Amino acid sequence: MTTLLPSWVTSANSPDTDFPLNNLPYGVFSADGAAPRCGVAIGDQILDLASAEAAGVITAQGTLQTGRWNAFMALGQAAWADLRAQLTRGLSADAEPAPLQTHLLPMSTARLHMPFDVAEYTDFYAGRHHAQNVGTMFRGPENALPPNWLHIPIGYNGRASSVVISGTDITRPHGQLKGPNDDAPRFAPSARFDIELEMGAIVGQPSDGPISVAQAFDNIFGYVLLNDWSARDIQAWEYQPLGPFQAKATATTISPWIVTAAALAPFRTATPPREVPLLDHLHEPGPMLYDIALQVGMTPENGTETVIARTNYAEMYYSAAQQLAHHTTSGCPMRVGDLLGSGTISGPEKGNRGSLLEISWGGKEPFALSDGQTRSFIEDGDTMTLRGAAIGAGYRVGFGDCVGTLRPARS
Amino acid sequence: MTTLLPSWVTSANSPDTDFPLNNLPYGVFSADGAAPRCGVAIGDQILDLASAEAAGVITAQGTLQTGRWNAFMALGQAAWADLRAQLTRGLSADAEPAPLQTHLLPMSTARLHMPFDVAEYTDFYAGRHHAQNVGTMFRGPENALPPNWLHIPIGYNGRASSVVISGTDITRPHGQLKGPNDDAPRFAPSARFDIELEMGAIVGQPSDGPISVAQAFDNIFGYVLLNDWSARDIQAWEYQPLGPFQAKATATTISPWIVTAAALAPFRTATPPREVPLLDHLHEPGPMLYDIALQVGMTPENGTETVIARTNYAEMYYSAAQQLAHHTTSGCPMRVGDLLGSGTISGPEKGNRGSLLEISWGGKEPFALSDGQTRSFIEDGDTMTLRGAAIGAGYRVGFGDCVGTLRPARS
Structure with missing residues (x-):
């Protein structure tokens, strides 16, 4: 584990900032x-890279002007x-x-803006505990996992225009x-509007034809937090036989800063042990997952936040x-700016569930917020906040908040 | 029904051309x-609109230079x-x-190129006979249609990068x-690679929030033929529970000319009678479908073409x-260049089936080509050609061929 890299931007040296020199996440802002x-975020400051270039x-072939x-x-x-080397050097305490x-x-x-144009958005269903929970609710514990689940990362195309x-x-x-x-x-x-706590991976290099897992790892530029808002009642009616469509098309919220794969490198970790062997084309040549602590906060209108889930990527x-x-x-061509949602990230315990569907067990077990209100799904005025950080020794590589407030339906 | 509009481009006056003055379809070419x-296609000629502008x-606010x-x-x-009025006037025999x-x-x-950048691609499952055929194969005739099928046009997001x-x-x-x-x-x-005979509708105006069917009709700029290549064996394994993904991501081929909604206006026709009433938000205020004759040709390598299906949009x-x-x-935002696939278009008879899955009934009934070869699915070297035209009195508003040849898998 690496330690804090000190910066002359003193706020970046706090153990509590999401944005120490170790991080250097990229965003788009206006002022x-x-x-x-x-x-780029550094402590409580933004370094204006367009003006620096x-x-x-700072030099980046003019791309920072776009x-x-x-x-x-x-x-x-x-x-x-x-660019990372230039920034690490220029912002270092030395x-x-x-x-x-x-x-x-x-x-x-x-004010923060979308950091990149989303070329296309794909969402996966690759969290073991989430699949087990949802499958148990819908098909019983014996048939919770679809037959293909342990063999391929099940995915479907989402809607980029609603990110x-x-x-x-x-x-x-x-x-x-x-x-x-x-x-x-x-x-x-x-009436059953929900979140999904996910990570989003951003494709930074194109491909035209099948690529290996190692090549895929190299092509991923960075990560964001991702909330795949989901209308469970719309989904239940529409999803057979061709999958979710309008249930997932209202919005998908991402956190504002792209945390690069380079910044996360010290936190690489292996996927869990395989329950059945994978075919060669999906073998990981090394640890390609990350140890990122995640949590979900829920705040009623004019209320205080309750952390309703804690889990890990x-x-x-x-x-x-x-x-x-x-x-x-x-052979599907991939493009710069493609966004891949991980799938909902739940852990093994009740407190680790990354969706209200799981937390309230399909609405059958409403849960309490700290101010005494109860919830099964999201009510108008509720604010949902995802947070995430890789935790180092005396520092954290954080993502900033991924926040959205639910407003009433159109009349 | 309108009649042929004569043009001084004499090849445009042939009853056999896809591109009379009545059509004026838009494309992108290089020479x-x-x-x-x-x-714009006119008879056997292309009018170079970039140079004309x-x-x-010709004037179109500079957009023809892009x-x-x-x-x-x-x-x-x-x-x-x-623009249509300028072209109709300028190319008229008068x-x-x-x-x-x-x-x-x-x-x-x-050489013809993609006529527009596909923003996002959505594919539907909205052909009654196709749904009945496929459902019968997989679930039996009693349960052929999913419960939602008669209430909503079932759709799923496809992959724009592979169009x-x-x-x-x-x-x-x-x-x-x-x-x-x-x-x-x-x-x-x-081993079960297939076509789907579809029409593609091109969204020409953006929307941000729910729109009516009438507004949606106005927002559609034009139509192309669309072949949604489909790997049935990949689909069978992957599609539960979240729908088709890699089975549909190899490629989707479109015909090169955008036939505008204006050109197709004389051929508007109503959707078939409802088997159950639709909810208000899906009511059509007038005829919004089109009478377009469609066919599929199949040509083995070094062989001759057999027309294997004839149907109608x-x-x-x-x-x-x-x-x-x-x-x-x-609330899903729609953008200029969104492409909507109609879903496979089959008719009531055996000769009207828009996919090999249906023609060969899942491979159980191989069919003969004119040279004596038989097929269940597509073999390497086979060329698949979709054709379509709205048939007027002494003229046709055609789409040009939508062609693709299957090459062997990567070794």
Whole structure:
């Protein structure tokens, strides 16, 4: 385990910041009404990389002028390492602050935007405990896992146009609903609106044809927290036989900072032991998952937050590298900016469940918030906050909050 | 029913051309090694719209210089009508050829490219006979239709990165396969590779929130033929519980010319009678489907073509307008360039089936080609050709061929 890298940005040396020099996550921000621009988080500051590049104190082939990270990602691994090295050097406690200092601004004065254009969004179903929980609810414990589950990371294509940045309000969706005892479906607001606690992996290099797990690992630029908002009642009616569609299309919220694979490297960990052997094309040549502590907070309107789940990305049965490799088996071209949702991350205990569907066991076991209110699913005005960090010795590589508030359905 | 609009481009006056003046479909072409540019098909010629606009004889706010139709589509309905009026006037038999004639080139000298950037691709399952056939094969005739089928157009998100232009070779995909009697899955080339005969609707105006069926109809810019290549054996193993994924990600081929909704207006027809009433949000205020004759040809390597299916777009149970409206119920934002596949279009008779899965009844009833060969699914070297046209009095509004040849799996 590495230790804190000290920076002359003193707030970056706090053990509590998500953004020490070890992290250097990339985002897009605006301030003073100017257009969105590329930046990197350091302590409680943002280093304006567009202005630093324009001033010639940081170089990245002009890609930092684009207001999105896609062009930089497309440059490839050597460029990724080079920019990280420039920033590590320039922000180090050993460096002269002068060249970069004029390009800093307080994060509190900035508004954060989508850090990249999502090319396409794919969501997986690769958390062992989540699949077991959901499968048990719907099919009983004996048949909880579909027959393919231990052999392939099950995935489906999501909707890129509905991926939004943390802080975006979510409108409760309408949809066709039909309860098991209803004669006919009706069109109404979802009454079982839920979160899914996930990690999102961002593809930073294209591929055209099948790639290995090792190549897939190299092609992943970084990670975000991801909340795949889900209307369980719409899903129940629509998902047979071709999978979730409108139930997942209202919104998917991501955290604002792309935490790079490089920053997470010290926290690599292996996927859990295989329950059945994997076919060769999905073998991991090394540890490709990460030890990232995760939690979910729920805050009623005008209320206080209750942490309703704590889990870890290391609970995933399949890594993002395995998922990306599987995604290419058919020859499917992948592009810079493709976003892969891990699938809901639950752990083995009741307190580790990454969706309200699991926490309330399909609504049968409402749970209490700290102020005495109870919940089965999300109510109007509730704010859901995902947090995550890899925990080092005296520092943390964090993601910043991934937040959304549910607003009432359209009238 | 309208009649042929005569043009001074004499090949456009043939009753056999797909591209009379009534059609005016939009595409992207290149010739003489130059960059791809926007054009319109007229008879056996292409009118180079980039050069016509640059010369000032056609005006479309500069959007014809972009080498894609997205920017033009984004201008909206008034601009769509205006360009069509300019072309109808300028190419009419009554007009002086001079202003446009210098911008014509023979279609045979041009290479055709993707006419638009596909924002996202959604595929539906909305053909009544196809759903009945497939459901009967898998669940028996009593349970052929899923319970939701008559209430919503079932759809799932596909993969935009794998949409290709007619003429692109298709490589037989690998995937995980597991037959019902196999102990374990294996990784191998698909042995049940198939087509799906579909129409694709192209969204030409964005929306952000639920829209009505009438609004959805207005937002559709035009249509293409669409072949949703499908690996049935990969699909069978992967699709539970979240739908098709890699089975559909090898490629989706579209025909090269966007036939506009305006060109198809004389051929509007109503969807078939409802078997159960639809909820209000899916009601069609008028006929929004089209009478388009469709066929599938199959040509073995070095062989001759056999037409293996004839059907009609009017067989669909849901129109593209209904599908698009349904797509927005959750609040899902739609963007210019979104592509909606209709779902496989089969008719009531055996000769009307739009997939080999149905024609060979899951491989149990191999069918004969005209040269005596038999097929259950596609073999390496086979070329599949979709054709379609709305048939007027003495003219046809055609789509051009939608072609692909299957190449052997990667070794």
